[in-house]
Amino acid sequence: MNDRVLSVLEFPKIKEQLMAHTSSYIGKEKVEKLTPVFDYDWVVEQQRATEEGSTVLRLKGSVPLGGIRDIRASIKRARIGGMLNAEELLDIASTLYGGRQTKTFIEQLLEDIELPILENLAQQISSLKALEQEINACIDEHGEVMDAASPTLRQVRAQIRTFESRSREKLEQMIRSSSAQKMLQDAIITIRNDRYCIPIKPEYRNHFGGIVHDQSASGATLFIEPSAVVTINNQLREAKVKEEKEIEKILRQLSDRVMEAVEELDVNIQALADIDFIFAKAYYAKSLQGVQPKVNQEGYFHLKQARHPLISKEEIVPITFELGDSYSSMVITGPNTGGKTVTLKTLGLLTLMTCAGLAVPAEEETEIAVVSNIYADIGDEQSIEQSLSTFSSHMTNIVRILQELDDQSLVLFDELGAGTDPTEGAALAMAILDDVYNRGARVVATTHYSELKAYAYSKEGVMNASVEFDVETLRPTYRLLVGVPGKSNAFSIAHRLGLSDDIIKQAQGQLGEDDTRVEAMIASLEENRKQAEKDRTEADRYKQEVQKLRHELQQKEEKLESEKQHRIEEAEKKANEYFTKRMQEADEIIQTLRDKASKDETVKEHVLIDAKKQLDDLKETTERKSKPAKTNKAKKKGAQSFRAGDEVYVHTFGQKGHIVEKASDKEFLVQIGIMKMKVATDQMEKVHREQQPKVAPRPTVKTANEPAKMEVDLRGQTTDEAILQVDRYLDQALLSGYQQVYVIHGKGTGQLRKGVQDFLRKHKRVKNIRLGGAGEGGSGVTVAELT
Structure with a gap:
């Protein structure tokens, strides 16, 4: 890995932040030696280790890693027979204690979760408790040999x-x-x-x-x-x-005792260094609010709300973009200090962090490719000593990059082609991008050249992007807009700053036809993007409202179903209690008859048995009738045809309804009262209107054990007929103890609805009325609350 690229992308500063989370010198040393490795299997293993550490922190909050010392020099001297002083022996005892605490901590976690990497490291740690106790028995905490x-x-x-x-x-x-x-x-x-x-x-x-x-x-x-x-x-x-x-x-x-255990101590110190390093990465991930990125070998990048880890969360604007799928090159344009270079560095630095096994500051589902190498030409490196201009220094670096890159490389160019004649610089930049693209590498470049905007627009596999600029405030917003090239905004800024309109118009007249078309294209794309964002926001809002209504409807449906089941169970319970009581009375009567039969020869035993059997049959028949039918009634001969609006009788529920629409070849959506449900064609039959007289049916008298339905259907009746039926129905509903009923009058001309609602408002037992809501029939139903 090129040290210059690591420095330009500020990876050493990431290591400094990571080092602050280590617990021992040996852990710090591992951080100092940390460098990205562009090997897929290694990266996957390191990311898994970091994820295990993060899982432990999420469950436990902290890890006991205190007391670990760098005892490698002492181990080395003990191996060759040297005598250790009291302080060195005390450090060894402290490290043994710290290692044993860490081992126990991890082993206890393994009872609940799987941590294969940490488990393997914990197994490598030898307890050596006897050696620790011998040292502590001879040397006190101040490093003095004790009298004992x-x-x-x-x-x-x-x-x-x-x-x-x-x-x-x-x-x-x-x-x-x-x-x-x-x-x-x-x-x-x-x-x-x-x-x-x-x-x-x-x-x-x-x-x-x-x-x-x-x-x-x-x-x-x-x-x-x-x-x-x-x-x-x-x-x-x-x-x-x-x-x-x-x-x-x-x-x-x-x-001498330490010398006998040098091999175990060597393994211990290496395992503890690895454990300290893993948990340092986990603590760092927590401080970043980072995630473990998905990794791939196909050169695909998907940064989702990614943040540069060295910029404070209050200042940074997250970026989201993809690279390496439908396009492998990206050209970013926009004003100076607008965030173009930060975008380049964010992509490069997060790739380095991923390849070093670190979490990245982004949202879940972020995916980063394990590339073969990262090349970057960022910043101005002109050198007076080497007589290199800005352009020359950039070209020297770019030449080296072009010599070394391959089809798995990630290349970052900042201000490509800058520092020379604009026309020549733009042409050179396009040629360089073509060369990198043709060799299969992934490349992101920033530029101010309008020619490169048109190049990215017309070149397949190349995507335009820009950093947004607010002309009203003359400030960049730092938002990355993928698919939209950036406008120069020079004329708008000059106008806002007070430059005369005559000068601005003259300057605009100096633009070529191609430049004018490009600016117009960019303006059109920007307008379309803003409209698309607005439409998407509105669509998201509607989607949330629909989901909320759907959830509420589902809850209401579940509540109604629960109430229905509860009423059925209560009815069955009352029926069983009623017949049980009657059976007890019958048993008493039969017993009385038997007593008489024993004294009177005219009463025969078989007469008593027959009477008992008839009573049992009556109870079973009543119980069967109280339960909803599980089998279909006999179907009518011949196939039936159904269509929207037909009134049907649903055998499964033993109720009438009307068809709303066709759901599939064998199912229809049927409205039964306030509920809509899918019903198979073999579960229902059409109710023919001609068989029903249009006069209002006389309501049957309900008993206390036979409650009225919660709705009354008035469709097809005159207002007078409907009012008469509603008046009778309310009496039944009140006797049944209902708090709320549904009056179905349909939509039609509205006359029937108006007449029924006027009657309900004047009824002394009606507390309040309203039209049906979503899933209740809408304006075709009036809901009446009873007192």
């Missing part, structure tokens, strides 16, 4: 404390003596050359005897070890030498 490390060390340190105490007691007696006060420079005990001394004036040197270990810079103070404590200090020194030898012995033993 060995019996000999405990004994020697007890001697040291005794000798120190005796030596200090003698010296304190001396400095507290009134006769010695004038001889002392300070009444303190100090240490020189690991020996206890007192500071005295030079003229009293011979008074104390002993050994002079040091003097002050001015010579006014001598640090003397009085002869009275020389023997004790000698004993103290000997004890400290024994202590050092014993500590060295303990450290040597612990180092």
